[in-house]
Amino acid sequence: MSDAAIALRDISFTWPGQKTPTLALDQFDVQAHEQVFVSGPSGSGKSTLLALIGGIASPQSGSVAILGQALDGLPASKRDRFRVDHIGFIFQQFNLIPYLSILDNVLLPCQFSAYRRERALAQGQDLHAAAHSLLRSLDLAPNLWTRAVTQLSIGQQQRVAAARALIGRPEIVVADEPTSALDSDRQQAFLDLIQHECEQAGASLVFVSHDQRLAERFHRRIALNDINRCAGVEESA
């Protein structure tokens, strides 16, 4: 078995209702501590790849192993548990809970995962202290912490989403176009924060974007269409 943090083998994945597979991958690996940039045009399957890594979707054939744990064969509830324990997700739309404060949004993974809670507690005196230190390092000032997330700018919401993904130091952080709503300077600043936090935590980072200007900052770049045997099949069919 591969000792990669993320190891996908011989994957074929078709969304329900689709005639052709979205992804056919012989191999996709990300090592521990590695920061990988995945690019591809709209509709090329970048979010689908992240859904497979997170066990949100399961391939019809092939295997997905995360931190040595094979996800195929696990029931959905166990995959969900594994995801919240070990993977921090930053979604394109942030998916923050509008009626919760910033602090409560950040602490959500610790509500669902004893593993994340313990790891967060190892970072600070208590959970709030751990969240405060993360929010500070993500440049969110204390006067904002008790606000509802709906009262924040897009850039601030994005940093709350990043803090929620990073709390309790998950071994893997996955980000789906998290900078697409920002101007260039803010994109770079956000990436600085995420990459620094992942380095500190020793996490692997899979960062999906179509913005090639960000690519050079990563250990490795993968163009999804280069490794996806289904690339362009739908268009040419």
Ligand SMILES: Nc1ncnc2c1ncn2[C@@H]1O[C@H](COP(=O)(O)OP(=O)(O)OP(=O)(O)O)[C@@H](O)[C@H]1O
């Ligand atoms: N839940 C779903 N059900 C059915 N088809 C889906 C679903 N999600 C995505 N697809 C299809 O899978 C293909 C790849 O979509 P995906 O969202 O993975 O691409 P993407 O590269 O992330 O695109 P974008 O850059 O626009 O976010 C598309 O043809 C899309 O319509």
